[in-house]
Amino acid sequence: MIDIIKNRIKQGYRTSKFPEEDPGLPERFRGRPVIQPELCGSGCAACVEACPTAALEKGKNGLLTLDLGRCLFCTECTAACPEGAVSFTKDHRLAASRREDLLVTGNEAKLAETLGEEMKRLFGRSLKLRQVSAGGCSACEAELTALGNVVFDLGRFGIQFVASPRHADGLVITGPVTRNMSEALRIAYEAVPSPRLVIAVGACGISGGPFIGSEDHLGGAASVVPVDLFIPGCPPHPVTMLDGLLRLLGRLKEDRVGGQDRRVVPD
Amino acid sequence: MSLTSRFASIRNGDSVDFSKVPVVPIEDFRSSILKMAAAKHRLCALFSQATDDRAPAGLLAVLADDIGGRLYLAASQPAASYPTLTPELPQAHLFEREIHESSGVLPEGHPWLKPVRRALADKTPFFQEQGEEVHEVAVGPIHAGIIEPGHFRFQCHGETVHHLEIQLGYQHRGAERLLSAGPDRRSMAVAESICGDTAIAHAWAHCMIREALAGASVSLRDEALRAVVLEVERLSNHIGDLGAISNDIGYLPATAYFGRMRGDFLNMLMLVSGNRYGKGMLQPGGAAFDIPDGMRAQMIETVRRSVTQVKEVADMFFGEPSVISRLEETGTVSMKVCEDLGLVGVCARAAGLDRDVRQDHPFGLYRFRHIPVIKLDSGDVFARAMVRFLEAQRSLEFLNALLENLPEASAGSPCGTPAGNRLSVSLIEGWRGEVCHVAKTGRDGRFEWYKVIDPSFHNWIGLAMALRGGEISDFPLSNKSFNLSYAGHDL
CATH class of the missing domain: 1.10.645.10 (Cytochrome-c3 Hydrogenase, chain B)
Structure with a gap:
């Protein structure tokens, strides 16, 4: 026992200061991407051709659009572009309320909105979630698990993962929703009492991610159930998930980056 | 003819011209594998080369000599069926199920020829025990934590697990x-x-x-x-x-x-x-x-x-x-x-x-x-x-x-x-x-x-196997100590 106490003292206090302080992510972290259309050469589609998940598209007007819901945050596009028109910032904030809000054309992000008054009253201070993996590779699942460790300590925000959908206020869905899991996912969704939330996590959970085009899955959570929050990444960093959840619950006091608007990062 | 001469031999991370891989009748393929296994070679892979799910198809085996550091490859001529390897070579059990599922080639006499990845668990039979006080516990596909899905079926007598059958495939993404x-x-x-x-x-x-x-x-x-x-x-x-x-x-x-x-x-x-x-x-x-x-x-x-x-x-x-x-x-x-x-x-x-x-x-x-x-x-x-x-x-x-x-x-x-x-x-x-x-x-x-x-x-x-004869309450701990991948299995 004395050893346990001694070890406890040695371990100290390890919980991250996020969200009060910047998460302090390293230089190579790839967060919110930025497109600089003025650098994008006409007639060049190198990034579009390099992208593993066809997340990049070049419109008829020659403007690039990057779909965060498909993006794996790899380096194929940045390596392919001779002009540096696509780049990743260290901004961890990515979560959005609507699928179309995940489309990036410049230096903007339509970040997740706070729930309506009634939902916020119900869930704002206590949110219980049930996780369902429907073809997730275990990376998103592992990061969701990491949210519960002493560093991210999800419990301090009143958010908790529970064992039964009947005890839950919502589902967190990972994976592209394989055909073999679609029925179980539907049953789990029906078992969550209304009003309920659905959070789609990771490129697979939003669009199918690296598995886009395979006939063995349905292409993400929204193909089966309505989704209230999309958290992009492959997998999303725990602070990206935390940011999305807190934003949804209206629990973030101020945005530390950008400033003026809490929801939209200005150009 | 020495046993290994029936195989193409390479080292880990090498490649070989496919024409150098012996293609033999399925009977010879089967007996060579058994002989190699008897000589302490391990089955790394056994699968069909079919590109659709229609038999006949040729099989391919990769056997490892862990002492000599070599890998042995052999292929079979296309076959619609062959006598199963599993009773003599239990390490082939899941490979043969996968072969049947993906190519339709039938390993005749396989003791438990169930789907691996493609069918839903509730559509497949499970091994069942009958008797007084024998009961069955079914868990999954969704489990009680942040974990991937899979189905576990226990045959129990009181707290004692007689048999656990694990049916996966829920994570199959192609x-x-x-x-x-x-x-x-x-x-x-x-x-x-x-x-x-x-x-x-x-x-x-x-x-x-x-x-x-x-x-x-x-x-x-x-x-x-x-x-x-x-x-x-x-x-x-x-x-x-x-x-x-x-x-x-x-x-x-x-x-x-x-x-x-x-x-x-x-x-x-x-x-x-x-x-x-x-x-x-x-x-x-x-x-x-x-x-x-x-x-x-x-x-x-x-x-x-x-x-x-x-x-x-x-x-x-x-x-x-x-x-x-x-x-x-x-x-x-x-x-x-x-x-x-x-x-x-x-x-x-x-x-x-x-x-x-x-x-x-x-x-x-x-x-x-x-x-x-x-x-x-x-x-x-x-x-x-x-x-x-x-x-x-x-x-x-x-x-x-x-x-x-x-x-x-x-x-x-x-x-x-x-x-x-x-x-x-x-x-x-x-x-x-x-x-x-x-x-x-x-x-x-x-x-x-x-x-x-x-x-x-x-x-x-x-x-x-670890659960056999153990208590059902030991399952979570045993499971954690293996910590296996569902997605890796289901692909």
Whole structure:
């Protein structure tokens, strides 16, 4: 026992200061991407051709659009572009309320909105979630698990993962929703009492991610159930998930980056 | 004619002209495999080369000589059926089920020819016991935590488990089919997402296939970078598993500390590759990110700090009599069972098998720098936990030495396109065990088929065996001590 106490003292206090302080992510972290259309050469589609998940598209007007819901945050596009028109910032904030809000054309992000008054009253201070993996590779699942460790300590925000959908206020869905899991996912969704939330996590959970085009899955959570929050990444960093959840619950006091608007990062 | 002359022989990470792989009648194919297995060769892979699910199809076998460090390949002529290997060679049991599912070729007399990945569990029969006080417990596909889906069916008598049947397939995303369509721009991303906690091992296995087929060589610096991230991946998972095991027995201080330390290693992968699972780190021909000197110093510091911290917490954990009494003699699999069923990795080494790809079929940097193989003999949860701790220590020592002396940067050649009509096999010792990729190119240099065997494919049956005669309440702990991948199995 004395050893346990001694070890406890040695371990100290390890919980991250996020969200009060910047998460302090390293230089190579790839967060919110930025497109600089003025650098994008006409007639060049190198990034579009390099992208593993066809997340990049070049419109008829020659403007690039990057779909965060498909993006794996790899380096194929940045390596392919001779002009540096696509780049990743260290901004961890990515979560959005609507699928179309995940489309990036410049230096903007339509970040997740706070729930309506009634939902916020119900869930704002206590949110219980049930996780369902429907073809997730275990990376998103592992990061969701990491949210519960002493560093991210999800419990301090009143958010908790529970064992039964009947005890839950919502589902967190990972994976592209394989055909073999679609029925179980539907049953789990029906078992969550209304009003309920659905959070789609990771490129697979939003669009199918690296598995886009395979006939063995349905292409993400929204193909089966309505989704209230999309958290992009492959997998999303725990602070990206935390940011999305807190934003949804209206629990973030101020945005530390950008400033003026809490929801939209200005150009 | 000697036995091995019926096979093409290659080393791990080599490729061979497909015309050099003997194609024999199915009867000879079958008997050669049995003879090789009797001579202590291990079945790494057995599958059909069918590109659709209609028999007849030719089979292909990869057998490993772990002592001699060679891999033996043979193919069969197309067949619609053949006498099953499983009763004589139990390690073929799941391979034969997969063959039947993916190609329609019938292994006649297979004792339990059920689907592997494609059908829903509730549509398939389960082994059932009848009798007074015998009851059945069904769990899943959705389990009570943040965990992947799978279905477990227990036949119990009171608390005692007589039989556990594990039916997976819920995670099937079609990874092999997507890889078979390559190599293309998404191949790496698919390989890295076969099993997210083993992203680096699968990425390496895929790169090795591409490099072998293209005849590309990797610079020593890049080989070293790959070994660094593979060992960090091992550390993050081994340490995380120790935390999860302590959580399952309710020893929470160790859960908290191991859980935090796991984060140190994930953050190290983030530091190097910009992703906590090392996705994007490897690319055919080398590594996408270098480790500059400043970063190297930072990593050495974390490694050295971890040597002390991991040991302190592990000493606390393993020094607690109530912990030991919970782990010992729980979920035991014997060496004989491991050998018969072809188990790999931590489970096999915890039962006394000297089986580690880094030693037996060294690849990349492990050809020049060795890492001691850890083995214990009790085959229980304790042994699997202890093997993880000891391996974590060896990995830390390996990293410390390697980061101190990273080979100088040198230009590698970019990986070209694969040569036509060749076959390649790559084995990587991931943290769970042997990751095996096998691929063949057509005349145009594109893949004709691509097969992936995650260590979990071999090892799930080990968990079922570990439960036999045990208590059903031991299931969560036993399960955690194996910590197998559903996605890796289901592909």
